[in-house]
Amino acid sequence: MESLGQLLKQMNGPSFLKKSQAIFEELLHDPIVRELRAERPEMDEDKLRANLPRLYQYVHDQRNCRNCPGLDRCPNDFEGHYSKLEMAEQNGKLEIVERKAPCSLQIAKHNEERIRKRIRSFYVDERALEEGYNEVEIMGKDRLRAPAVSQVFRYIREVKDNGLQPRGLYLFGSFGTGKTFLMSYLLHELAIAGYTGVIVYMPEFMEDLKSMLQDSQKLKETVEVMKNCDLLILDDIGAENLSPWVRDHVLGAILNYRMNRKPTFYTSNYDLASLEKHLSFTSKDGEELYKGQRLMDRISPFVDVVHLHGENQRRNRS
Template sequence: MEDLGKSMQQTMNRRNWNKKFAEMVQQSLQDPDVQAFLNAHKAEMTPETLDRSAAKIYEYVLEKNKLAHGEPTFAPGYAPKLVMDQHLIDVTYVPTTELQEKRAVQTLKNRVQRINMPKDIADASLLSYDPTGRSNALQAANQFFMAYVNDPKTFHPGLYLTGPFGVGKTYLLGALANALAEKGFRTTLLHFPTFAVEMKNAIKDNNVQAKIDRVKKAPILMLDDIGAGTVSAWVRDEVLGIILQYRMQEQLPTFFSSNETMDELTNFLTISSQGDNEPLKAKRIMERVRYLSRQVVVQGPNRRLENS
């Protein structure tokens, strides 16, 4: 970062601005924050401190006033701060409250990885979740939240949220993920039907294993809309099966949302997109789903229609 105070002093000397500069420094010295700093650091100052630090004092007041009036500053997003450095006064720049708040918000968002998920869940909140017809689901989400936050090293089964289209299953997953992010925990949410298509496309790029590893190792995983569309035997066994097997072995929290109940999902997984009837393979998948999660029915009106 360029030394703004030194640059100011050099410019003023070249243009014979010493008198004007002295006036500006005198005005700067009257600034309440400058006065407070000088009083607090009297013991560290020598007779030459003020003379040799004049440009820095002026820089501090100039940039502070610009920031207060919303004008462009030397270091956008940062506020000037006076410091002592070997008996001289210097200016350093620290993040403003606004910048710190933006960084905090971004940190929270970075803890929730959303893959092909609706934008509105980015701001989803458990506190704003309407419990009408959904109180059991909200209660289950809160119970998991408290249990996991208090003891994250113990295995806590996730939720299998099932119910009609538009009742708020996906929103509740997003709200829970955001609440966990505030406590420092990372979650991956992904729309499973879209993920299944992407996995097929990843075959030609030789990128299947990398995608599976990224998902299966997520600290907390939420699979949205499982059971929608069609699923091939390969996606069922070599993608979903591998992900769930790993998470079961490692006892990692896993959530699901579906329009299908667990029993209905069993039937869905039995028939592959190729028309093969494979109940044993479907049963194997469902054993993992049941181990990893507990079914919770979400009811109520279609809120997407209400908001349209």
């Protein structure tokens, strides 16, 4: 459908008037305009005729929206928006005015972008954060994990109802049972509620910290983000290779700052006792039990432990 200007720009005089009248008569009988007039009877023929370009644009956009090819291929002049006609007082008279309104797909995209801006991820597969989340499907996918899923759901409701608490969750279980997925779901739901969050895949993050030794500004900025976000998720803790400096001066500093302030969440294949053994050992200094215990004093008292039972979903997909 060409623009009205393109149709009429070659016309002048009687030809212009004749063509514009024909376009107006055609529009009046269009089902889209009939629907508009039924909803807004104050838009009589005289007012519509005086606003022919707006009426033409309105029908153009409505037709495109009713045959929507998707947001990425939106044919409207203003992508993701459509022309909307309303009545407003101008110079003491009610007149037709046009405004551009976002469509449902554009609104959904905007909301999703707003949510994404509240979430930072370090070395986590973005697909884990972008999957569709359906509570019924999450609960029904594997009945063995239902108690743990229920506990995560309760935590989300508690925060939405009563605000952020200093205690987080420690989610542990076998490989492939959906620990990262559940924590990503928690992060997504609370981002919708307005909270900021960071999820960190610990094995790769610990490796990358070595290169950050040469970039103190990047290290400082990364640590500050992890200290100050509302929700921090340390994913797959216990699978990393620890150095004394990373354990004591990076991880220890982050957890020391957050305890009693903001919740930290963990996923792990280890229970808390096994994690303490892991944190007590470094490749450089060997076993240092008191340092592992010191770090656990910043973890154990500030989490509710959730044991996630279930089948290996990765193996089931293969």
